Amino acid sequence: MLIWEVAGKYARALFLSARERNLLDTIYEQMRDLREMVRKDRTLLNFLGAPQILEKAKKETIREVFSKRIEQLLVEFLVLLVDKRRVSFLVEIVDEFERLVEAEKGVGRVTVVTAVPLTDNERSRLSRKMAAKTGLEIVLEEKIDRSIIGGLIVILHDEIIDGSIRHGLNLVREQLGKVRVH
Numbered sequence: 001m002l003i004w005e006v007a008g009k010y011a012r013a014l015f016l017s018a019r020e021r022n023l024l025d026t027i028y029e030q031m032r033d034l035r036e037m038v039r040k041d042r043t044l045l046n047f048l049g050a051p052q053i054l055e056k057a058k059k060e061t062i063r064e065v066f067s068k069r070i071e072q073l074l075v076e077f078l079v080l081l082v083d084k085r086r087v088s089f090l091v092e093i094v095d096e097f098e099r100l101v102e103a104e105k106g107v108g109r110v111t112v113v114t115a116v117p118l119t120d121n122e123r124s125r126l127s128r129k130m131a132a133k134t135g136l137e138i139v140l141e142e143k144i145d146r147s148i149i150g151g152l153i154v155i156l157h158d159e160i161i162d163g164s165i166r167h168g169l170n171l172v173r174e175q176l177g178k179v180r181v182h
Contacts, residue, residue: 004096006089011096014077019104023071028101030070035094048078048087058082108136113143113153113164130156 018027038045048058059079066075081087099109110130112118118126127138134156148164155161 003089003092006086007092007096010077010081010086010089010093011100014073014093014097015100015104017073017077021073023073024101024104026071027074028098030074031094031097034070034074035091038090045087045090048082055082102139103136106136107139108134108156109139109141111141111143111155113145113148113155115144115146115148115150115164117144118142118152126154130154 014027014031015024018024047053047061059082062078062082063075066078078087081090081093086093102109108130110126112126123140123142127140130136130138148166149169150165151163151168153160153162153164153167
């Protein structure tokens with residue numbers, strides 16, 4: 001969970017700074033572009049995370065490469081990530097930043113993890129329930145993970161609802177481990 005705690009902290013800081021400067025939409029688009037870039041080619045992340053390269057060189061490179069391409073706020077945010085050695089969390093920070101911006105606009109992105117794809121009916125029911133719970137327009141992101149065996153895991157902002165069979169079995173195993181047999 002450390003990854004999401006770190007991502008949440010940095011994403012919230014960037015969100016608040018961007019909102020204060022009236023740059024939310026611009027930073028939102030630039031962050032999405034940045035994430036796509038690093039997903040396609042990890043060279044930048046590898047460079048920024050390399051321990052053998054001096055931090056000064058990393059910061060200079062960020063400023064040289066990005067200063068004329070993206071908002072100064074985002075350039076300095078990337079420099080901050082280098083200073084704090086948090087560059088490896090960049091994709092998660094972007095994801096969390098997107099969630100914050102979307103929530104500000106009345107949209108809630110819900111990630112649903114299931115062992116098998118949801119039916120249209122299940123998808124619709126889940127969207128309605130989450131919309132009623134949050135008051136937001138819901139956008140579902142579906143992920144398949146056969147290791148959960150069955151059930152589902154719902155992730156909305158900072159809340160995780162784990163209704164997977166794997167989780168249930170782990171709880172049973174935990175409870176059985178506490179039982180004393182004489």
